[in-house]
Amino acid sequence: xxxxxxxxxxxxxxxxxxxxxxxxxxxxxxxxxxxxxxxxxxxxxxxxxxxxxxxxxxxxxxxxxxxxxxxxxxxxxxxxxxxxxxxxxxxxxxxxxxxxxxxxxxxxxxxxxxxxxxxxxxxxxxxxxxxxxxxxxxxxxxxxxxxxxxxxxxxxxxxxxxxxxxxxxxxxxxxxxxxxxxxxxxxxxxxxxxxxxxxxxxxxxxxxxxxxxxxxxxxxxxxxxxxxxxxxxxxxxxxx
Numbered sequence: 197x198x199x200x201x202x203x204x205x206x207x208x209x210x211x212x213x214x215x216x217x218x219x220x221x222x223x224x225x226x227x228x229x230x231x232x233x234x235x236x237x238x239x240x241x242x243x244x245x246x247x248x249x250x251x252x253x254x255x256x257x258x259x260x261x262x263x264x265x266x267x268x269x270x271x272x273x274x275x276x277x278x279x280x281x282x283x284x285x286x287x288x289x290x291x292x293x294x295x296x297x298x299x300x301x302x303x304x305x306x307x308x309x310x311x312x313x314x315x316x317x318x319x320x321x322x323x324x325x326x327x328x329x330x331x332x333x334x335x336x337x338x339x340x341x342x343x344x345x346x347x348x349x350x351x352x353x354x355x356x357x358x359x360x361x362x363x364x365x366x367x368x369x370x371x372x373x374x375x376x377x378x379x380x381x382x383x384x385x386x387x388x389x390x391x392x393x394x395x396x397x398x399x400x401x402x403x404x405x406x407x408x409x410x411x412x413x414x415x416x417x418x419x420x421x422x423x424x425x426x427x428x429x430x431x432x433x434x435x436x
Contacts, residue, residue: 219436240255267378268377273377273382287391293399297373303414307399308397316353382395400412
């Protein structure tokens with residue numbers, strides 16, 4: 197159980213039995229998590245968090261790493277991360293999809309955020325003094341030699357049905373080159389609890405001349421997602 201939880205709070209996260217596991221992949225995007233389930237990449241299911249976020253053991257390294265998901269949006273991500281940390285996890289890699297705001301990236305490209313600009317409510321509730329949140333430097337240093345990816349400054353939003361092209365331009369002017377829903381929550385909650393956390397994103401959409409190009413219905417995008425997910429479920433935790 198983590199020592200960083202305030203005893204004055206009347207609610208605590210559920211305590212989940214994870215044996216000796218100390219690291220977790222949190223796969224926030226339901227699309228990605230469904231690929232894992234449908235392709236049977238993970239086979240040992242544990243209890244779920246509030247019946248929504250499923251937990252699985254790593255098939256080859258069950259004592260070290262667990263997988264959790266899906267947890268779309270900042271609120272579910274915060275709940276998942278709080279629960280994982282409370283149960284003893286101290287290294288978290290959040291994996292999700294994002295939209296490219298530059299128009300120069302391909303669907304399925306891998307991005308690793310170096311910073312998240314929060315335009316959501318959860319992150320700003322956890323930290324009222326800033327809207328900028330950062331991943332673990334230790335994670336970023338480790339990823340350099342293990343993942344062929346591009347660095348990104350990501351904007352995290354939780355009002356996807358209010359986004360307009362004007363709003364996206366405003367977000368670009370804040371300095372963001374990609375957009376998603378979970379990184380700010382992941383980074384700020386983990387920082388508060390003094391746990392290492394980072395994100396890896398696959399580009400699922402791209403902004404191109406006031407038009408959104410989506411990869412979710414494209415076979416080659418699904419193939420790229422499967423290839424990446426197969427890699428991480430067939431190998432030791434990326435930080436080991």
